[in-house]
Every structure is written in C-alpha cells, then in structure tokens.
Amino acid sequence: MEYVMKELKKIKKTLLYEGCFDWEKEGVFNPGVIVENNQVHIIYRAIRCDNYSRLGYLRLKSEKDKEVEKYEYPIISPTEDYEKQGIEDPRIIKIDNTYFLTYTAYDGKNARIGVAESKNLINFKKLGLISPNITFLEALNISKSERYKEFWKQQIKEKGENIIIWDKDGCLFPEKINGKYALLHRIEPDIQIVYFNDFFELKDKDFWEEYFRNIEEKIVMKPIYKWEKAKIGAGAPPVKTEFGWLLLYHGVDENRVYRAGLALLNLENPHKEIARLSFPLFEPDYDWEKEGNIPNVVFPSGAFIKEGIFYIFYGCADKRIGCAEIEIDEIKKLLKKS
Numbered sequence: 001m002e003y004v005m006k007e008l009k010k011i012k013k014t015l016l017y018e019g020c021f022d023w024e025k026e027g028v029f030n031p032g033v034i035v036e037n038n039q040v041h042i043i044y045r046a047i048r049c050d051n052y053s054r055l056g057y058l059r060l061k062s063e064k065d066k067e068v069e070k071y072e073y074p075i076i077s078p079t080e081d082y083e084k085q086g087i088e089d090p091r092i093i094k095i096d097n098t099y100f101l102t103y104t105a106y107d108g109k110n111a112r113i114g115v116a117e118s119k120n121l122i123n124f125k126k127l128g129l130i131s132p133n134i135t136f137l138e139a140l141n142i143s144k145s146e147r148y149k150e151f152w153k154q155q156i157k158e159k160g161e162n163i164i165i166w167d168k169d170g171c172l173f174p175e176k177i178n179g180k181y182a183l184l185h186r187i188e189p190d191i192q193i194v195y196f197n198d199f200f201e202l203k204d205k206d207f208w209e210e211y212f213r214n215i216e217e218k219i220v221m222k223p224i225y226k227w228e229k230a231k232i233g234a235g236a237p238p239v240k241t242e243f244g245w246l247l248l249y250h251g252v253d254e255n256r257v258y259r260a261g262l263a264l265l266n267l268e269n270p271h272k273e274i275a276r277l278s279f280p281l282f283e284p285d286y287d288w289e290k291e292g293n294i295p296n297v298v299f300p301s302g303a304f305i306k307e308g309i310f311y312i313f314y315g316c317a318d319k320r321i322g323c324a325e326i327e328i329d330e331i332k333k334l335l336k337k338s
Contacts (some may be wrong), residue, residue: 010330011281015288016313017058017068017321023048024056027293029315031058032092032101033236033302034121038062041121042302042313043090043101044321046074047293053086054078055103057122063311066323076116076124082107083114091301092121093174093237095181102170102183105129109163113170113185115199127199131167131185132208139165142212151188169233174240177270184220184238184247189231191249192218193271221263221273227253227280228261235300236312238265243332244274248300248312251280258297259283260314260324264335275338282324284317292317300324 019028024046031044040060045053054074061067078084083105090103098117101124105114112131116124134142136152136159143149152165159166169186176182180195183202194211196202211218223232228251235248245265250258259280266272284296295317302313305328312324 010326012325013282013286013289014066014323014325015286015316015320016066016323017044018319019046020070021046021056021072023054023074027319028056028321029292029318030089030299030301031313031315031321032090033304033311033313034092034094034099035063035304035306036094036121040304040311041092042321043075043092043121045088045090045315047086052078053088053106055087055090055101063306063309063323071122075122076101076103076126080105080126080128082110082112082129084108087114089169089299089301091171091237093172095172095175100172102130102172104168104170109159111166111168112164113167113183115170128203130170130183130199130202132165132212133203133205134165134208134212135162136165137161139212142209143215144213145216148187148215155188169235171234171237173238173245173270178268182270184234186231186233187215189223190219191221191232191234193220194218220265220271221247221249221276223251224276225251225278227251227257227259227283229253230256232261235260235314236303238270239303239305239310240267241305241328243335245270246303246310246331248281248303250299256296257284258299260298260300260312262331262335275335277334277338281312281326288320289316289322292319294318298322 026047042058055076057071059069085108086106088104118124171184173182230252238245262281263276264274299315
C-alpha cells in the first residue's frame with residue numbers, strides 16, 4: 001500500500017474475532033464498541049448467507065488481553081419491513097442512562113439509518129428510521145446544490161428515481177451539543193451533520209426538506225485526498241479529548257480500497273474541522289484485512305481511549321473483527337503536523 005507514513009508503523013494490529021456460530025459463519029465485522037465497568041462491550045454485524053445481517057454481542061474482560069466472551073445468539077435481528085434484508089454496521093453510545101445504537105437498515109432497495117435504545121446492551125427497543133424519507137427525484141427538485149444534483153442524477157441512473165436517498169454511517173455524539181443531539185451521517189460522497197431535539201423530529205419530512213434545500217451547509221467533511229477520492233463516511237462515534245473530537249472515518253479510493261482516516265473536530269462546534277491527516281491512519285496490510293467477502297477493507301466503527309492508548313475496533317474485509325492500538329500522544333503529534 002502506498003499511502004501510510006513511516007510514523008504509523010507504531011500502530012499495533014490484532015485479529016480479534018472470526019466468528020464461531022452458525023448464524024455468523026459467513027462473516028463478522030464492523031463492530032460498535034463501548035466501555036462500561038472496565039469491560040469492553042462489542043456489538044457487531046454478522047452474516048450467514050445472502051448478506052442478510054444480524055447483530056451479535058461480545059465482551060472483553062480487558063482491552064489488553066483480548067479474551068473474548070461470546071453471546072450465543074444474535075441480540076438484534078430484522079423484524080421490520082424497512083430492515084428485512086439486513087441490520088448492518090452498528091455504532092453505540094451512551095447518553096445519561098440510555099444506550100443508543102444506530103445502524104444501517106436495508107430493505108433490499110433502500111439503505112437508511114435506524115436507531116434502537118437499551119438499558120443493558122442486550123435488550124434493545126427499536127425506535128424506527130431517522131433518515132430522510134425523500135427520493136432521489138424529490139431531492140433534485142428541493143435542493144439548491146448543483147454539486148449534489150450531479151451525484152443524485154448518477155444515482156438515479158444506477159438505482160432508479162423513486163429509490164429513497166441512501167443514508168448510512170450514522171454516528172451519534174456521546175453527549176448533546178448546545179442542548180441538542182448531534183448525528184453524523186453520510187449522503188454520498190460527504191459526511192454531514194444534523195442537530196435535533198428528539199428522534200421524532202427526524203421522522204418529519206418537512207424537517208428533511210428544509211435540510212436538503214441547503215445541504216451543502218450541513219457538510220462536515222468532503223473527500224479531498226486521492227486515497228478517499230470516491231467517498232468518505234463516519235466511522236466510530238466521535239471520541240472527546242481536551243483538544244477536540246477525534247473522528248475516525250473511512251475513505252474509499254477509485255479501486256474500492258477502504259482505509260481508516262482521522263480528523264479533529266471543534267468541541268463546541270463539531271461542524272468545524274480543525275485538522276485532518278493527509279494520509280490514512282491505517283490501511284489493509286495483513287491477509288486477514290485483504291482477503292474476505294469484500295477484499296482490501298478496513299472499516300473503523302468503534303473506539304475509545306484508556307490509559308493513554310487509542311483503541312480502534314474495525315471490520316476486516318467484511319469477514320473478521322480487528323483491533324488497532326496507538327498511543328494518544330502519537331495521535332497528537334500527527335494532528336499537529338496537519
């Protein structure tokens with residue numbers, strides 16, 4: 001791989017889990033992660049056949065020894081029409097005493113963001129879809145953005161004009177920003193942000209029509225480097241530090257290689273990008289990252305900082321779960337150079 005700088009050889013990677021149950025035999029990947037009571041809780045995407053996805057649960061006794069405790073059954077499976085062909089790519093955060101899980105809900109045609117809540121990380125209540133219920137054709141008629149209109153015209157050629165706009169990679173911030181929930185999401189090819197008072201607000205079509213009218217004002221990050229030229233998407237929920245929100249994201253190049261990027265967002269106004277690495281934080285290196293259901297993919301979707309180490313959990317080639325580690329002081333140095 002051509003992009004990663006020598007400094008990043010300091011990253012340590014571990015293959016964490018490859019699956020062992022029948023309902024996950026075709027792949028386990030793209031894990032959401034949260035730390036509670038000094039234990040690492042992992043909710044991950046699993047597939048058995050035909051790419052129909054469910055969510056499984058793992059627990060690590062310690063982030064250092066990587067001893068995995070497995071839960072025998074899926075904790076979330078498709079039950080609604082809007083997710084009948086898969087529940088994908090979970091991200092998990094906690095606000096007050098409630099865990100919120102965002103995921104991609106796929107019905108065979110439309111890919112949108114769903115949300116569920118829990119008090120114990122095992123039993124979840126689905127709250128429904130929180131993505132815009134707007135078709136590509138409707139968006140063309142609403143938006144003032146010529147840039148997005150060009151993307152949507154291409155999507156109409158590929159998917160059809162009556163397909164609802166695909167909205168994926170939903171990541172909630174782990175605390176409210178200026179009294180509102182904040183959600184990063186990805187309407188190709190950029191990462192956008194939406195602020196809202198409650199999840200019911202995101203079910204209002206008028207809310208989203210106004211959002212789409214000036215969608216370029218909602219952009220947090222656009223692809224700017226060669227290794228992320230095709231598209232980018234938010235990865236793990238932002239991690240709060242004294243110097244800003246650390247945002248892991250994935251960048252996709254024209255050869256469909258997925259790499260992990262890192263940016264820094266302003267604490268009070270995360271709409272503002274402070275810094276971004278010009279090179280990937282890491283990329284597919286090992287065979288277990290290069291070979292799988294989708295080759296050459298690293299997809300960061302969970303992260304936390306503990307005792308000076310930045311732990312990153314990610315999907316490997318849509319087949320396995322990996323963990324990367326780097327000292328937070330090294331992250332600071334790299335971001336300063338940016």
